[in-house]
Amino acid sequence: MNFSSPLTILFTLLLLHETLYSTMADQKFIENTCKGTPSPNLCLKILLANPKSQNSDLTDLALIGVAAVKDKGVEIIRQIVALKSSKPKLRPTLNYCEEAYHAVVYADVPSSNEALRGGLAKFAEDGMADSAVESQACERSFSEHGWMSPMTDSNKAMNDVANVVRAIIRMLL
Template identity: 60%
Template sequence: MADRQFIDNTCKGTPYDNLCLSILLPDLKSQNTDLTSLALIAVNAVKNRGIQTQQQIQALKNSRPEFTATLVKCAEMYNALVTVDVPLSINALNGGDPKFAEGGMADSNLESLACERSF
């Protein structure tokens, strides 16, 4: 595994260090890797969780019609997260521009918070 101390120090530099650790440590791809690869693991985790949330939103739209309007807005936000923020962040990381990738991930956080607050 990438040096555990390296991962710990990397995650301490994030706003959500426990979440960062919970994503990176169990992933076998975090073994013997660099900072960019760790960031790509995290971005892919955001994508996967965004897709899962989209599926949950669809299920809720079917079972809780009283929340349809709010859920439609949330679906739009999560669609932007999965189809815009994540690909931009991946491209930025692969292109050597981690600050741009950080901006995309910060935007995805804002979108998820906006969805949550809309309830």
């Protein structure tokens, strides 16, 4: 019994060491990946918020990023619906923005997911590039009608997230 206790302790320490080393290596991989994006801090925030980022390869990190674009798009669509009620005079422009963000959530994101899963990174990159373009088009539509945009922060956030994810996907090319 005296032998099992030190062996158990030694085994536990070795297991803890390996787990810690593996976690540190995963963290370093994520940090190095994010350094290659236009916004490393945003990239880290996106990837580290998802526990699946640990033990992920670059394709998995890109898929996590695409999911973040979808989440941001859904959030913005909810914002648009609320703005339609509170700012009825902006309804035509908000309708345009809603269509743009529906394209992001229901076309760009699914096509990027499918492309990444199929090893076609170029097509996944195109989807994220379009997501950024849609956010810019929404923002621009307000000024085209002479209005101040109530969505500037949201549109910028989508543009930033989409461009970070696009940079991750480009690393697969």
